Amino acid sequence: MIRRLKRFIIGRPLKNEALADEKYGVLWGLPILASDAISSVAYAGQEILFILIPAIGLLAYNQLLGIAAAIIGLLILLTLSYSQTIENYPNGGGAYIVAKDNLGVLAGVSAGAALSVDYVLTVAVSVSSGVEQITSAFAPLRPYTVLICVVLILLLMVGNLRGIRESSKIFGIPTYAFMFAIISMLIAGFIKLKSGYVPPTSDIKTLEPITLVLLLNAFSNGCTALTGVEAVSNAVPNFKEPPTKNARKVLIILAIIVFTLFGGTSILAKFYPVVPGEHGAMLVQMAELIFDRGPMFYFVTATTFTILIMAANTAFSGFPLLISVVAKDGYSPRQLTMRGDRLSYSNGIIVLSALSILLVVLFKAKVTNLIGLYAIGVFISFTLSQSGMFMRWVKNKGDNWIPKAIVNGFGAFVTAIAVVIIAITKFHQGAFIVVFLIPILVYAMLKVKKHYVAVSKQLRLKPEEMAEIDVERDIYSNHVIVPIESINKSSVRALRYAKTISDNVIAFNVSIDEESGDKIREKYDMLNTDIPLIIKYSPFRKVVDPLLKFIESAEYDYKKGDMITVILPQFAVRSWWHRLLHNHTRVFIEKELLKHKHIVVSVMPLQLKDDKFVLKSGKYD
């Protein structure tokens, strides 16, 4: 029944051949890869204001422009830097690969850990922000914010388990729709101002001095506008020929769009000084002032919501792919490399959903609460990736390498400074979680690798072991023990089977006292077999300990290194409730015995028939 439910939700299994990649050009590559970066416009500006308004009131809108300019400067630098990564990693240059290639395992694993944290936060922040847009337009939904977020994440999970492809063109449309909506709003907003409209000014009184700490804190929030910029460089092989060129084009157009939308909304906010918070999200409030509650207002709200959910969806393909690559290298559990029935990396998708739901619930789906954790992971991976590129130039040299090294080096330097700024200003607002979590993850990943190396070393065959299979062995080296509880069809079947695999069989019984032991022996003698029966007495009602003790005792003719096969008879019943009616000592005994070297556990099932059939037919009387 559970299986049928799973089929219904996830769909029928797909064959491996279905795993052919769709390739895209600039037109569709742009919206698909850009949704994460572009959607940041929905929260980055607003989160800057959140820091500034309570401190400096209306002056915040002036400072917003300055901070936006700094962030756009960073954007341009990152675009130059990553355009060089694209050129050098035509097979995809995620921070994990670039850092591992050029800076070594520790840096690579650190980038992997930072990116993993980042993906989880992308889901949590994007979904929370998306729902904030909706609840800003429809206030009655506000009490259900967390619930709506959780349901959306679960839908994304199911969709991705079914194997939604990021590459589907439908996924590109919301990005264009969002761009259209925001640009329309910018144009309409400025036209409305020209025509003499004066937006209402909020009455904000708190006035504190503008301090560097305040500005850096606001800058840290603004840095979230740059998350997702690296997506293009990961996806180079997904582009049509010539991939490198197409990818670079997309990266540059992406930068221009983020520049336009982020810059544009920041300027517009100066003239429409809405206060995000209680009255809802900044974009939605501005849209209401500009369009009233007309169709365009709902269009802005809907497209903003949609692009944010699309942004969350990119993490659902990015995270599982990243950790599957990490897992293939042995730094995370191998199950993460396995594709599910629908060819998606199911385990990764489930892990991502669980963690992001946890975050959404803990932080009550408030972007402002989550933002403190967000940017730091991204910027750590930026820094590692750029440093990697810098080292690459220094090591490999090549044509014209010095200016290229300077670009990546400067990129690494600036993003490293951003990491420090974010870590300090946001430490108490959640960044400390990430700061402690990443080293813990790195430690765990190295431990995992160590384990896999140790396992593969132990599994490696030595040349002399290759030819061992067909060597004739002493017939008595194959010991078989059949534990029996009572004499019935099941135990007789097990003894019969034992005889076919060895001439060295014993039956073994644990009785509570001599009386019940004698009863067993009496019945056993009726079987007329030459298999000896060993009876041990145990006041405890367990079979494993007496059996192991017997094997180790002098009584048992067993040479160290011989194999012992223990045959466990088992009923296989037909329905779940019948299963409740039999004790599961078999499972327990199997688990205990398998802890011991040289013991093979053979489970011999006896298929039981339907109760009704047995009771009706005289066959079993």
Next chain:
Amino acid sequence: MIRRLKRFIIGRPLKNEALADEKYGVLWGLPILASDAISSVAYAGQEILFILIPAIGLLAYNQLLGIAAAIIGLLILLTLSYSQTIENYPNGGGAYIVAKDNLGVLAGVSAGAALSVDYVLTVAVSVSSGVEQITSAFAPLRPYTVLICVVLILLLMVGNLRGIRESSKIFGIPTYAFMFAIISMLIAGFIKLKSGYVPPTSDIKTLEPITLVLLLNAFSNGCTALTGVEAVSNAVPNFKEPPTKNARKVLIILAIIVFTLFGGTSILAKFYPVVPGEHGAMLVQMAELIFDRGPMFYFVTATTFTILIMAANTAFSGFPLLISVVAKDGYSPRQLTMRGDRLSYSNGIIVLSALSILLVVLFKAKVTNLIGLYAIGVFISFTLSQSGMFMRWVKNKGDNWIPKAIVNGFGAFVTAIAVVIIAITKFHQGAFIVVFLIPILVYAMLKVKKHYVAVSKQLRLKPEEMAEIDVERDIYSNHVIVPIESINKSSVRALRYAKTISDNVIAFNVSIDEESGDKIREKYDMLNTDIPLIIKYSPFRKVVDPLLKFIESAEYDYKKGDMITVILPQFAVRSWWHRLLHNHTRVFIEKELLKHKHIVVSVMPLQLKDDKFVLKSGKYD
């Protein structure tokens, strides 16, 4: 770690020899067996008033006396009836045994179901009432009523899992203390009245006519005073010589005590007309009027609480014992016959705790809510037990059988009428749950028995099967298949083992495509073994289906009825977190294959060494 926690809570395992029964005489037998019946005094009178006061105001106290008289009449009848049961069942005559012996399986199973429900309710009602006494004296505790009840039940559970014996004499003291407290209160109460004290009269205005329905409803509540009277007849073998005589003595003294305490408090309530409910339990309120808040007040409260918890505790030995007897007869899951490490019937104890916690939570630990469910189960078992005794006299005759048959027959008749009264008056107040639950339980118990009969029929050996074990079999009838994922020490070990148990071995591999299949074959050829390797291709990433398909195909030389052994190599890792790093396909494959006839699954563990050891020593390089 979990195991260590269990040890800490439950204690070290005990040997079977520790299971020697303590025998008791009249002095200690009385308090130990009587706590359930005597403790009913704490709620039975009060629950009668709960029905009457809202309808007829102060007249309730007069009617209370009448109803108490009727119940005491019933008590006398039951004492006579059960005294005859004791005489005839010196090995213990619970309702289940008496009804099954004399009325057949259906009646026995019905009594078993009714008693099981009764035991669960004894715990829920007694603990709820006990806590009500405490919260009556200490009002600030009232909001935590449910929590306190749950904690108390969990403590009783742990105590009984550790193997507290009901027979411990310490358990007798609270009963005597309670008797002493209530009798002191009765005496002090009447002396206070003689000395001219006039208790405050509550101002109750509601006045409705006294109807038969009202009185019967109140009577139904009062019937709960008789729960626990049957305990003595169950426990006859636990008495010192002469057991029958001692048990009868105890039963009669018990009846006298219940008579005194229940009758006495009912009369006292007429003079101290307290209103149970918001201001707390009846006994506690009366104690406050009589003793003020002096030491005797606290003594009454404390002993009432304690005897109620002791009463709940009797269910913790009664219920597991009952269902273990039922399980031995095959009417409930066999696991219930197994004693735990501490020789208590752990499964029964856990089931009882879980169900009674469920009731306490659902009914908010209010005795008044639970009382509607309580008496009916007890009275059904009274009726079945007395009817069984009646049939016994009619069938077996014997000396002077007619008056004895009349006593039991009249007992059955009267309790049957009580069942009907309770079922009708309490139907909407919860009795309907029990009325529907008992037939469902009976149906389930009969189904369980059917299953066990069907299983034992299938396990029964026919004479010709007895001598089958040592028959020589065709060497090729023993097929062995070793599924291999890759060529390593573990798979080579499995192949080597396969060779020792059969000459008819194949290796089996499922590859995703030809490329990986060729790689496996190339490596396999280096092993130089004569075991053939079969490679199948499957686009799905599963091994079970291709394997089963292969076995059924003409390609495989397999005659129906031959055994196939499938050998599954497995790593055994050393720590729980290492276990997370390997997929558990083995468990899944084993489960799937065991559904098929004639397949034996052999699990071959490879014990992995500690990572550090492997990585340090050069041995594995």
